[in-house]
Amino acid sequence: MLTAHSVADIRAAEETLAATLPDGVLMQRAARGLAEALADVPTGDLVIALIGPGNNGGDALFAATHLLDRGVRVDLCLFDEQKVHAEGLAAATAAGAQVVAAPTQQRWCLDAVLGIGARPGLEGKAADWAAWIAEQRPFTVAVDVPSGVDVDGATTPGTHVRADATVTFGTHKAALLADPSAPAAGDVHLVDIGLGPHLGEPLLEAIEPSDGHLLAPALEWLDDPRAHKYKRGVVGVMAGSEQYAGAAHLCVAGAQAGTAGMVRFVGSDALSARVVDRAPEVVAGRGRVQAWVVGPGGGDDAGEQLASALEDDLPVVVDASALEHLPTTFLVPALLTPHAGELAAMLGVDRDDVESDPLGHATQAAFRWGATVLLKGRRTLVVTQSRVTRVNLTGSSWLGTAGAGDVLAGFAGSLMASGLHPHDAGSLAAFLHGAAADVANPDGPLTATDVAAALPVATAEFLGGRL
Numbered sequence: 001m002l003t004a005h006s007v008a009d010i011r012a013a014e015e016t017l018a019a020t021l022p023d024g025v026l027m028q029r030a031a032r033g034l035a036e037a038l039a040d041v042p043t044g045d046l047v048i049a050l051i052g053p054g055n056n057g058g059d060a061l062f063a064a065t066h067l068l069d070r071g072v073r074v075d076l077c078l079f080d081e082q083k084v085h086a087e088g089l090a091a092a093t094a095a096g097a098q099v100v101a102a103p104t105q106q107r108w109c110l111d112a113v114l115g116i117g118a119r120p121g122l123e124g125k126a127a128d129w130a131a132w133i134a135e136q137r138p139f140t141v142a143v144d145v146p147s148g149v150d151v152d153g154a155t156t157p158g159t160h161v162r163a164d165a166t167v168t169f170g171t172h173k174a175a176l177l178a179d180p181s182a183p184a185a186g187d188v189h190l191v192d193i194g195l196g197p198h199l200g201e202p203l204l205e206a207i208e209p210s211d212g213h214l215l216a217p218a219l220e221w222l223d224d225p226r227a228h229k230y231k232r233g234v235v236g237v238m239a240g241s242e243q244y245a246g247a248a249h250l251c252v253a254g255a256q257a258g259t260a261g262m263v264r265f266v267g268s269d270a271l272s273a274r275v276v277d278r279a280p281e282v283v284a285g286r287g288r289v290q291a292w293v294v295g296p297g298g299g300d301d302a303g304e305q306l307a308s309a310l311e312d313d314l315p316v317v318v319d320a321s322a323l324e325h326l327p328t329t330f331l332v333p334a335l336l337t338p339h340a341g342e343l344a345a346m347l348g349v350d351r352d353d354v355e356s357d358p359l360g361h362a363t364q365a366a367f368r369w370g371a372t373v374l375l376k377g378r379r380t381l382v383v384t385q386s387r388v389t390r391v392n393l394t395g396s397s398w399l400g401t402a403g404a405g406d407v408l409a410g411f412a413g414s415l416m417a418s419g420l421h422p423h424d425a426g427s428l429a430a431f432l433h434g435a436a437a438d439v440a441n442p443d444g445p446l447t448a449t450d451v452a453a454a455l456p457v458a459t460a461e462f463l464g465g466r467l
Ligand SMILES: NC(=O)C1=CN([C@@H]2O[C@H](COP(=O)(O)OP(=O)(O)OC[C@H]3O[C@@H](n4cnc5c(N)ncnc54)[C@H](OP(=O)(O)O)[C@@H]3O)[C@@H](O)[C@H]2O)[C@@H](O)CC1
Pocket: 010, 011, 013, 014, 026, 027, 030, 052, 053, 054, 055, 056, 057, 058, 059, 113, 114, 115, 116, 117, 118, 119, 120, 121, 122, 123, 126, 143, 144, 145, 169, 170, 193, 195
């Protein structure tokens, strides 16, 4: 699992670790890691280092000494000459760095204006530098975090740097993983400075290809000689409508691609007949299930369907139109799967509000409904009260294709029917859904049907540690 920690936690860990080490060792580790990450800068090329008032600037000043040692030239812009890491500045200038008034034509840039001590939003000189980067497009490497973003909240309320890469120290930060700030970080490289053993519970985590073991609770039947389809779980699907008949097929396809042993479909006679025609394995009509999926492509009866599913007292995935009919709170394990527009409607705010603070709004909804909230998007979030929030890193924007959400809901329902907690089911479903899109066509168009078809292979690769 890849983890990100809060600023407060990082500071506490740093304090504990620093107390065991000679002065300045941590900054030297960071500076060396930063310089190593800049190995691609050719000898003789010129780097502009934008130096802020704190230790973030100090990291870059010491990294500059390593760059200068190997023949790279370094110019320095100081945010505040009175507030600069003095030893770092002395070391960098002694090694040959030149202080200049403003960035000009440099093709390489080190953004060391602000790190974890940042108040979001840049002003004055720092805002001018961010504008220069946006205009001149030097290859920009941010130190620890892109300057100006909200490090823990992952929002971008003001002017900030947009980097091509970020070299971060000790652990990831929420801003590097979650949207809307993640694109400002570019490619993220983690430098180990020894903080690991001193860090507490993460603020955010992301499933990685090596985390196949997380599926284990849904696969207990695998080695059971008396296993049969019911031991794997049955997932019930109430999806589709006259207007969106395709959603029924796609949700069923997602459900069939999961770990459950059987899919039941409950809908009108006409729709059930069409579903069974296309997917003969599906059993139409009410019966025992271990989890329900309600809402994808649902019509006017989504509210009634949700109420009827909830009467069964079973885990439930609530998607699309069913999100308009939520109970005050959930008494069963529930996974709500809105996109930003649907979450905005649930909370009575604007879509822009959700998109500018997805973590905050998903968290608000998870607490309000006592449910797991999976907020779909480029970096899908999965939030449950008292669990570490997960952010999904798989897939690409090609996944933003009609019906992909229907497949996701069905697949997540299948994992829940096999016994996974909604938090694991939602985050694993998002992870494998993105991985399946990459299996189907990593760099180009794809349909939701392609994603469903690739899910079983993506799952097998994940389980085998081959993703
Ligand atoms: N933790 C670790 O383990 C390690 C940390 N290391 C490094 O240290 C970095 C953290 O350093 P840091 O604490 O000095 O904070 P940093 O972000 O450089 O600047 C704070 C200064 O900026 C100012 N300021 C804030 N917002 C502002 C704004 N919007 N506009 C203008 N000014 C603003 C703020 O002013 P104030 O809030 O006091 O008014 C204060 O003066 C960390 O990211 C990493 O790079 C490594 O060396 C190794 C191990």
